Every structure is written in C-alpha cells, then in structure tokens.
Amino acid sequence: MEIQGLPGRLLAHLGPAIASGELPAGTVLRAEELEAQHGVSRTVVREAVRILESMRMVEPRRRVGITVRPRGDWDVFDPLVIRWRLAGADRSAQLRSLGSLRVAVEPAAAALAARNASDDDRRELGALAVELTVTARAADLESFLAHDIAFHAAVLRASGNEMFAHLKDTVGAVLTGRTEHRLMPHRPREYAVQLHREVAEAICAGEPEAAERAMRTIVVGALEELDATLTN
Amino acid sequence: MEIQGLPGRLLAHLGPAIASGELPAGTVLRAEELEAQHGVSRTVVREAVRILESMRMVEPRRRVGITVRPRGDWDVFDPLVIRWRLAGADRSAQLRSLGSLRVAVEPAAAALAARNASDDDRRELGALAVELTVTARAADLESFLAHDIAFHAAVLRASGNEMFAHLKDTVGAVLTGRTEHRLMPHRPREYAVQLHREVAEAICAGEPEAAERAMRTIVVGALEELDATLTN
DNA sequence: AGCTTGAATAAGTCATACCTTTGGGTCTAC
DNA sequence: GTAGACCCAAAGGTATGACTTATTCAAGCT
Numbered sequence: 001m002e003i004q005g006l007p008g009r010l011l012a013h014l015g016p017a018i019a020s021g022e023l024p025a026g027t028v029l030r031a032e033e034l035e036a037q038h039g040v041s042r043t044v045v046r047e048a049v050r051i052l053e054s055m056r057m058v059e060p061r062r063r064v065g066i067t068v069r070p071r072g073d074w075d076v077f078d079p080l081v082i083r084w085r086l087a088g089a090d091r092s093a094q095l096r097s098l099g100s101l102r103v104a105v106e107p108a109a110a111a112l113a114a115r116n117a118s119d120d121d122r123r124e125l126g127a128l129a130v131e132l133t134v135t136a137r138a139a140d141l142e143s144f145l146a147h148d149i150a151f152h153a154a155v156l157r158a159s160g161n162e163m164f165a166h167l168k169d170t171v172g173a174v175l176t177g178r179t180e181h182r183l184m185p186h187r188p189r190e191y192a193v194q195l196h197r198e199v200a201e202a203i204c205a206g207e208p209e210a211a212e213r214a215m216r217t218i219v220v221g222a223l224e225e226l227d228a229t230l231t232n
Numbered sequence: 233m234e235i236q237g238l239p240g241r242l243l244a245h246l247g248p249a250i251a252s253g254e255l256p257a258g259t260v261l262r263a264e265e266l267e268a269q270h271g272v273s274r275t276v277v278r279e280a281v282r283i284l285e286s287m288r289m290v291e292p293r294r295r296v297g298i299t300v301r302p303r304g305d306w307d308v309f310d311p312l313v314i315r316w317r318l319a320g321a322d323r324s325a326q327l328r329s330l331g332s333l334r335v336a337v338e339p340a341a342a343a344l345a346a347r348n349a350s351d352d353d354r355r356e357l358g359a360l361a362v363e364l365t366v367t368a369r370a371a372d373l374e375s376f377l378a379h380d381i382a383f384h385a386a387v388l389r390a391s392g393n394e395m396f397a398h399l400k401d402t403v404g405a406v407l408t409g410r411t412e413h414r415l416m417p418h419r420p421r422e423y424a425v426q427l428h429r430e431v432a433e434a435i436c437a438g439e440p441e442a443a444e445r446a447m448r449t450i451v452v453g454a455l456e457e458l459d460a461t462l463t464n
Numbered sequence: 465a466g467c468t469t470g471a472a473t474a475a476g477t478c479a480t481a482c483c484t485t486t487g488g489g490t491c492t493a494c
Numbered sequence: 495g496t497a498g499a500c501c502c503a504a505a506g507g508t509a510t511g512a513c514t515t516a517t518t519c520a521a522g523c524t
Contacts (some may be wrong), residue, residue, distance in 0.1 A: 003286060005476065031506065041478045043275065046507085050279045051286045054235060054312075062506045063486040076398050077309035080286075097395045100344065101337075104396075108336035163329045164336075166308050237507065263475065273509045278476085294475045295517040 003051065006040050010048040013038070015080060018057055018068055020088030025070040029058070034066075055081055082170055086177050092230045098174045099223040103216070105164060106152065106171070110199055110215035111208040113158035121158035122204045128154060129200035136188040144188050145179050151196060155215070158203065178226065192218065235283065238272050242280040245270070247312060250289050250300055252320030257302040261290070266298075287313055314402055318409050324462045330406045331455040335448070337396060338384065338403070342431055342447035343440040344391035353390035354436045360386060361432035368420040376420050377411050383428060387447070390435065410458065424450065 002008055014034075017023045034045045049066055052058045055075045060066045074081055076097070085094040113121070128151040135144040152175070153168035195218045202211035234240055246266075249255045266277045281298055284290045287307045292298045306313055308329070317326040345353070360383040367376040384407070385400035427450045434443035 003282070004292075007282065007476095042480095043278070043477060046275070047279055047282045049506095050235070050239065050282055054283045054286060060506060061486085062484075063488090063504055065505065072394070075310070076395050078307070093394075097393055100340070100391075100393045101395050104337045104340035105333075108332070112332065159332075161329055161332045162304070162325075163308050163333050239507095275508055275510090292475065293517080294515075295473055295519090297474070 006044040007047040007051070010034070010038055010040060010044060011051060011080075014048060014052060015057070015084045016088055018052070019081065019084035019090075021090070023068050025068050027068040028065040029068070030065045031060075057081070079169055083173060086173055091177070091181070095174060095177060095226055096223075096230070098170060099219075099226050101167075102171060102174065102219045103223055105167060106155065106219050107212040107216040109156050109159040109161070109164045110203065111212035112160060112164070113155050114203045114206050114208040114211040116160035117158035117203055121154065124154050125151070125158065125200040125203055129197045132188075132193055132196050136190070136193045139188075141179065141188075145175060148196075149175050151200075155199065155203070178222075192221065195221075238276040239279040239283070242266070242270055242272060242276060243283060243312075246280060246284060247289070247316045248320055250284070251313065251316035251322075253322070255300050257300050259300040260297040261300070262297045263292075289313070311401055315405060318405055323409070323413075327406060327409060327458055328455075328462070330402060331451075331458050333399075334403060334406065334451045335455055337399060338387065338451050339444040339448040341388050341391040341393070341396045342435065343444035344393060344396070345387050346435045346438050346440040346443040348392035349390035349435055353386065356386050357383070357390065357432040357435055361429045364420075364425055364428050368422070368425045371420075373411065373420075377407060380428075381407050383432075387431065387435070410454075424453065427453075 003011055014023075023029070031042065031045050031049065034040075034049075035042060038045075049058060049060060053060060055078050056073045057069055057075075058066050059069055076082070082094065082098070085091065113125075117125070128147055131147040132144065132151060135147055149168075149172040152171050156168050156171065157165045159165065195214050198214035199211055199218070202208075202214060235243055246255075255261070263274065263277050263281070266272075266281075267274060270277075281290060281292060285292060287310050288305045289301055289307075290298050291301055308314070314326065314330070317323065345357075349357070360379055363379040364376065364383060367379055381404040384403045388400050388403065389397045391397065427446050430446035431443055431450070434440075434446060
C-alpha cells in the first residue's frame, strides 16, 4: 500500500510536515537542501516531490523553488493526505469533515446494499453483527473496533458502488482514530450495537429504507458525539 | 492543475491507456521500453511511474517490471483517474458511480449550505438560479452548462465542508460529460430549472430540509435519466 | 522430490553534466 | 526619473553512465 523505497521515506517526512502545518503554505523548499538534509540523491527527491505535486500539496517552479500550496488546494480525498492530516494538528477538522462525509455516504450505501448485496455479502453482514454484539458485551474494545471496521467496510462494498467501496479505508481510519484518541465511550453503547444489528437485518431482508434509516442514526450519532467531544 | 513537463506527457499517454483497458490488469511494462517508445530518459519514466504508483494503478517490482494493477485497486477518487475513465471505455460505469455519489453527497451539502452559507454564498446562489432560468429559456446549452456547474459548485462550497467542496470538479466533469455525449435533453427541462430555483431559495431562506429535498430530486432525476440512457 | 545456490534481470540509487525557464537587476533611451 | 530592453544567475528539468539491490528462475546437489 505504501510507496516503496527512499522516496517513500522522504514522503513520510515531508507529507506529515506539510499536513501538520510545520511547513505552512508559502514555504519554499529547495531540492538541493532536501538532498542534503535527508542524505539522498536528486532522483529520490524529485520522485517524492513529484508525488506531492500530484497531490497538489506543493508546486515546483523554476528559479523559485518548491512552494507549499495552501490547504485548500490539496487532494483531500487522497488516502495519504487523509492519514497525514489525521495524524497531525488538524485532526479535529479532518474528523469533522469525514464525519459529514460518512453521514452523506453510509446511509446511501446501506440502502444500495439492501438492493444489491449478494448472498455472501448478507451472510457476512449477519455474522459481523453477531460478532459486534458479542465483543461489545465482553467490552473487548480492540476486537469490537476490528469488527466495527469490517462491518462498515462490508456495507460499503455490498453497495456495489466502487466509489463507496473505496471509502472503506477512510472510514476505518476514522473509527480507529476516535478509539485511539478516546473519543468514544469506554464500552460500546448497547443502543449503537442494536442499530448495527438493525442495519444488517434490513440489508439481509432487502429493506432499503430501514437500512438507510438505521445507518443514518448510527453515523449522525457518531458525528454528534464527535462534535460534542471536540467543542469541549 | 496538470502535472508539468515530460513526465506529464508520458502520464497523459499511460494513464488513459490503462484506464481504457488498452493495457489491462496484469500487463507488464518495462522501464527501458517506455524510455525507447516515448523517447525520454529514465528520470522522466521513473517520475511518471511513481505517480501512477501513488494512484495505485501500477506496481513496479524488481526483476519483474511495472505491473498494471486491477481496476479495483485504483484510487477512484483521484481527479486524474476520474478524468481518464470518463474519457475512455468505461465512461458508463464511471458516470453511474459518480451519479450515486452525487445522490449521496449533494443533498447533504445543500442541507449544510442552508445552515452554514455566508451572505455572499446566498447572493451568488440566487444570481446563478436566475442565470439558469434565463439561459434555459433561451435554450443556450453552453451557457446553461457553465452556470449549472457553477451552481452545483457553489452549493458544495457553501456547505462549509472542504471534502464536499473538493467534489466540485468531479461534479463539473459529470455535467460536462453528459452534455457532450448527448445524454441530456436538447433543451433544459423547465421542471429541473424550477428545482434549482427551489434549492437556491431554500438555502437563502435557511431551510435545510427543503434544500435537501429539492437537491435530492435533482440528482435522483439525473441518475435515473442516466440509467435510462445507458441501458438502452 | 525438495532444497540450495548462483546467475541473470530489472528496478532502485547515485553522481554528474548539461538544458531551459524565469525572476530580478542593470543598463540604456526617452 | 521612469519605462523598456537586455542579460545573468539561480533553480528546477532532463539525460546518461555506473553501480547496487532485490527477486525470480533454473540448474545442480542432496
């Protein structure tokens, strides 16, 4: 999944540095300096910078240098950008944005899943709902998180829409992030687990409206909890 | 916006070739061949390939070559990938996916806009609604398209969510695409224009539910028309 | 048959030389 | 003194040759 080799390493330094605001918009980097600072050759620096350019995070210009572009220009849907932002200073803003995106997408995905899911998809969702119930009761947060991620990924995939399906890693990152940063109750709420069961049942039964409604309740609830936590 | 220089040119060949299926998944390219075929140096080839790698469209491996990855792996949200797919063979599938995405996102964006839009945003939306009405009546398809794109972009931006806002180019590409490929009525439908006015009015009046409802009608209608056209 | 080993191959990296664009300073003409 | 043309230096852009490293495949050994 990651970019390999030395350019990957360089990217793993530059990306987070820019995303975190350590290198704010307008900062000018010079390729030669990057070579020296990281002890790599021109080739490596250029490839890393090219990738950042393709993410619209920097703009190299002759006679000037490599300029950091304002946040508004970045490819906010790029998985790497999302990860870097989640790890850095504006984690809150990123979580909020992603929360709204989930509110828009996941209910629609659930409705589509109720129409399009294959038998295997439905079976998997049923099984995951059971796992969620069990791990929640056992207060096994780690397993619960893993199954929660798998559940939402399964719904997105079952929707049959490739673009929805591709949001699974992003949603996974959000769920992981809020657990890591203690933005969640110590123990999964029973009513949230109940809602997941409802989603699974509605999709299995082929009831789009019910699936959409239950999923909407889940993601709206998550967004509200997030807002409540972040504004404090 | 584009990637500059020779790597950009190379990318403009390779990207569409892969997206169109001309180079199907599993195809193995060799860097040396690409150099010869395009008359460029290793440097250029490597940078272009790196970018494709960051889009997850290819995977370079030592002793093997540069392998084209299956469609399912691609970064389907990358603007370049979207454009290449829209230009190529699976334009239909891409339009369908984007249609569903619009159905999910734009109503939510309209609702948010009714809450968060600035006074300037509201003014702009009002003005654009007027323009849409006028150009529709004049059957000036070109102007209508431009204002339609601007209208949807304005709603997305007014939502205050950066991720929604970044979908403006994508939505613009969809609208342009369906006009270009005659997937639209010769003359904008009066009832569609009416709905745009309703969206603008609801956002101006700060009525989220009304804005969301009207926008949903618009995008659902667009998706249904698309489906009807493509299945024929 | 299974394991080891080695050689061939293709990408990865480095160093260097040179090209091209462009920003800014200077010099001139008015 | 200001406006314009002009030139130079600085920075990225490209090309190339030498070398490194990982990986596959097959030959050969046990």
